[in-house]
Amino acid sequence: MDRRLLVLALGMFALGTDSFVVAGVLPAVAKSFDIGIGAAGQMTTVYAVTLALLAPTIAALAAHVPRKRLLLAGLGVFVLANLGTAIAPSFAIALATRALAGLGAAMFFPTATGSAASIVPPEKRGAALSIVATGMTVSTALGAPIGTLIGGLGDWHWTMVFVAALAALSGLGVLAFLSHIPMPPAVSLGQRLAPLADARVGLTLTTTFLFFTAAFTIYTYFAAVFGRATGHDPAKLAALLVAWGAAGTVANLWSGRLVDAVGSRKVLAAMLAMVLADFLFLPSTSAALWSAFPAAILWGACGWGSSVPQQHRIVGIAPQIAPIILGLNNSAVFLGTTAAGLVGAAGIQVLGADRLGYLAAALVAAAMIVSELADRRIDAAKAAGTPDRPAPAPVAMPEEARA
Structure with a gap:
């Protein structure tokens, strides 16, 4: 190594x-x-x-x-x-x-x-x-x-x-x-943001934003959401976090094989659907430790596992400038995390921490709708023979392009 x-x-x-x-x-x-x-x-x-x-x-x-x-x-x-x-x-x-x-x-x-x-x-x-x-x-x-x-x-x-x-x-x-x-070639900020002019890219990144807003609406307030199950015991809370993170790590490894076998569209749709169901039942499953662990494992696996088919879809839209679009996707992830802190805080005030899963589920449902719209745009572009590269395209590749 x-x-x-x-x-x-x-x-x-x-x-x-x-x-x-x-x-x-x-x-x-x-x-x-x-x-x-x-x-x-x-x-x-x-x-x-x-x-x-x-x-x-x-x-x-x-x-x-x-x-x-x-x-x-x-x-x-x-x-x-x-x-x-x-x-x-x-x-x-x-x-x-x-x-x-x-x-x-x-x-x-x-x-x-x-x-x-x-x-x-x-x-x-x-x-x-x-x-x-x-x-x-x-x-x-x-x-x-x-x-x-x-x-x-x-x-x-x-x-x-x-x-x-x-x-x-x-x-x-x-x-x-x-x-x-080694020093990378320079790429301006405008060139990095240029792919956003393509509706396929915009809808796909919006899917990322909505889903991570949903996921981190729960995660940001993890201790409060699962407080009934853990009794606010730090050891039990840490164990839940280990289960969540370990499931996500494993899912990242095998989700790529699923994408290769059946395609990113089916894998992403299935994982989003499972997270939706998980969040809908979270107000009940987060009440006891025996049910909180399966809920956290399913959420971790499908939540992090969805990143691979999403990235695969992004690369497929414009493979020539994939590093730039993947960078935009990372920004969408952190913007979703940002929104989640605000959405979750408001949700706790209105619904309470125990029912935050309902709000997160609604956001996942919105992500699923936008994801389907993105896929239809992608299919329409392929049928029309639209070139992969969005316009306007960057003239140089960023440091990540050395991959």
Whole structure:
């Protein structure tokens, strides 16, 4: 195993842990700052929206900055921001440090994926990207539960120190092992956003946005939704998070084979339908631990498993500029996470945490409708012989294109 890739994967693990761990310590955060659970959820919202909006912007503006310097700068900002959250004297300052953490993540995220593809031979680039991406996926099964357990057994402030320590270790690895990273060709922000002019791309990305809004409406308030089942015991909550994350990790591995066998359209429709049913029954299944585990496993497997057929469909729309559209899809994921914090907070006020599943199910239903509209557009374009490449297309490929 190339240790340079492991270093980058560790950085992605830290970023992913920071994305998911707040949900596990949300009640403690709310109590610490004497605020409601919905308000505390905005810590996830601020981090996600900053990452979503700044990742493509920084990738364009910092195209001429040496990759190692950008990686170290991103991790440095990320470490300081999480330590700042740990010692924040007020909720307003905590929100500001979460935004700063999003900035650091936006500097590291696209740079790490592009660097992974550029430091290995062409025949190993796919494996390199898979290793780095696994860091983010594994964070759902290990990083978030460990951070939740640390916060439950000690104090949530130590959870943020744990995240900062992970990023610091990655930074030391970058400093020691990544001596030279080739520079990518520059692509402007306008060129990165150009594919949005294609309705097929717009509808497909809207599906991503709606689905992840639904999924993270539940996840952001995970501790509150499953509070009846866990009795707010940090060990039980961490176990539920492990089950959710592990199911998602496994599903990511086998869903690609399903797509190859029956096509992305059928796989995506089936997984969205199962998540819809899961969320509709969540007000009942989240009441007891014996039923909460199957609900979390089904949600984790089908929720994360749906990412593969969705990405497969996106690549099929415009394979020539797939890295750019996949980058837009990542932004749609984090924008959905952002919206989820707001939607979930409002849902708790109106419906209560126990019935949040109904609201999430409605959003999944909307995602299914938009997904079908996207497929019809794609089919119509194929029947009409429309070229794959959306117009206007970028004139150069971004750093991710080295994959």
